[in-house]
Each structure stands twice: as structure tokens, then as C-alpha cells.
Amino acid sequence: MILLVDIGNSYFKWAVAEQGGIAETRYLNYRETHFITALTQAWGELAAPEAIGLAAVAAPDVVEDVFRLGRSLWPEAKWVRPASARQGLGLTSAYCKPEKLGVDRWLAMIGALHAYPGANCVVDCGTAITVDFVAADGRHQGGLICPGLRLMTQALAANTHALPVAAGAGATALGTDTDAAIQAGVQWAAAGLVEAALRRQKQNYRLVLTGGDATLVAQQLTVDKVLDVQLVFKGLLRCCVESETVG
Incomplete structure (x- = not known):
């Protein structure tokens, strides 16, 4: 175990x-x-x-x-x-300084590479939302980072007058009160980032979503996607199994 x-x-x-x-x-x-x-x-x-x-x-x-x-x-x-590296477990980092890539992103990409063969767009919807493109041969193409849903919501509450921190699951429709409008707005913003990133690529990528807010973001997307909330753990397990320290 x-x-x-x-x-x-x-x-x-x-x-x-x-x-x-x-x-x-x-x-x-x-x-x-x-x-x-x-x-x-x-x-x-x-x-x-x-x-x-x-x-x-x-x-x-x-x-x-x-x-x-x-x-x-x-x-x-x-x-x-594990630590992010130039190469490892079939993945090649696009970062000039590979050690600066967050290990959670590194592991999520490894998890996707082995669980879903082919070209993947790996989106981790957590405290931050990260978007990483990985070619079918394991070459990381680069990525994007923006605040997660909670951080976007908190930024509105902290920097605007009389706007509360919204609560609720949001909606796929336009909000008819401030809370609903904020929740829908931040979720649409996240979905818009993902869909814009996919449109700008010269080839097709499978979209794989993970992270605590992956389900909320997935509900707003109009493109095909795979939802796998254990993607980081799948990459981590791969590292453990193949590590010489195990056993």
C-alpha cells in the first residue's frame, strides 16, 4: 500500500x-x-x-x-x-528553469500523460487555475496561470464598495442578483480562459480537468472534456511506483 x-x-x-x-x-x-x-x-x-x-x-x-x-x-x-525537473517519467518541461514549475502541475501533467495518451490540455482548478499543454510525445508546450474562483471572488469583495463575498454554486445563466452574477462571472471567466487557450492552439488537445473547483468550471464549458479530480495523485503514484526508494 x-x-x-x-x-x-x-x-x-x-x-x-x-x-x-x-x-x-x-x-x-x-x-x-x-x-x-x-x-x-x-x-x-x-x-x-x-x-x-x-x-x-x-x-x-x-x-x-x-x-x-x-x-x-x-x-x-x-x-x-518528487520535484519538477527538465525531464522525467516521459515528460519534458518547457520551463527555462524547470525547478520553478509547481510540483502539482508537474504531477498533473505526468498523470495525464500516462492515463490519457495523446496531446492533452491539463487544467488544475484550485487556489490558482493553471492551464498546461502537453504534446503526445510528452513535450510540455507551456502554460497559463490565473487566480482561482475563490481568489477572484475575494478580489471583488476586497476591492469594490459594498460587494459581499458571494456564496452559492453559480449558474450557467445570467445572474439576477449580485451574488449569482459574481458566481457566474468568475466561473465564466475561468471557462473563457480555458476555451480561448484551446482555440489558439494549432493542433487539437484533449481537455483534462482536475482540482477542487474542476466540476464547477466543467459545467460552464462548451467543449468536450475529461474530469479527473485525482490527476495529481495519479502522477504522484507513478513517481512512487517507479522510484528506486520504494520497496
Whole structure:
């Protein structure tokens, strides 16, 4: 069994992988006071993993706490912490400084490359929305980054007079009150970015969506898409399986 861990900008996520399959993702808010207590209880119910794959783009203090907890619970487990590179697992980075590419984007592209052979447009809808194009041969073509749905909504609330932070799922139609208009507006903005990026390419790409807000963005899209919320974990599992440290 392999334990997969993703520490993002907003949430701490983990899932168990066995025999190539990945179980349902579980979430905790690592900013909560009792985060480590809650995680200790949740992980205490798991069987000892052979390996622990860790991807982290934020919160180095949280990473250290997680290392400490994992080592205390499962001292024999091997740790695998991938890093973005020039090349790896069939993927070639387009970045001049490959180490500057977020590891979550790197893993999502690896996950898509192996789960969905062919040319892919990988969109991760999280705290930020990232759009990356990967050719069928694994060559990353480059990408785009913009604020995620929550950040766009918060920016409106913080920089305009008397506009609240909107709540609700939004709609595919025009809003008839301010909250609905904000929710629809930020979701349409995200969908518009994705569709514009696809139109500007010289070849066709399969659209693969992942991340916490992927379902909301997918509802606004008028193009064919694949929804895979475990894409980062699929890339992380691939790294764990092929790492020499496993076993």
C-alpha cells in the first residue's frame, strides 16, 4: 500500500493506493488549530504503508509536522518527494528553469500523460487555475496561470464598495442578483480562459480537468472534456511506483 499526500495552497489531501487503484481522496484544512490531532486520528486507522508519496507547494512548517507524524507512525515506510525537473517519467518541461514549475502541475501533467495518451490540455482548478499543454510525445508546450474562483471572488469583495463575498454554486445563466452574477462571472471567466487557450492552439488537445473547483468550471464549458479530480495523485503514484526508494 502507498499513501499519497498532497499539501496544496488551501487543503491537505491524502488517498491510499493499492494494486494500481486510488481510493477516495480525504481532506483536512491544515490551518485549523487541531489539524495534527485530526490527522493523527485519521492516519492511525490506516495499515502501514510501504511508501509515502508527498507533494507540497506550500506550508513548509506543515510539511515538517507531517514528516514527523509519518515517521512516528510508520518508521519503516519509504518517503518519495518528487520535484519538477527538465525531464522525467516521459515528460519534458518547457520551463527555462524547470525547478520553478509547481510540483502539482508537474504531477498533473505526468498523470495525464500516462492515463490519457495523446496531446492533452491539463487544467488544475484550485487556489490558482493553471492551464498546461502537453504534446503526445510528452513535450510540455507551456502554460497559463490565473487566480482561482475563490481568489477572484475575494478580489471583488476586497476591492469594490459594498460587494459581499458571494456564496452559492453559480449558474450557467445570467445572474439576477449580485451574488449569482459574481458566481457566474468568475466561473465564466475561468471557462473563457480555458476555451480561448484551446482555440489558439494549432493542433487539437484533449481537455483534462482536475482540482477542487474542476466540476464547477466543467459545467460552464462548451467543449468536450475529461474530469479527473485525482490527476495529481495519479502522477504522484507513478513517481512512487517507479522510484528506486520504494520497496
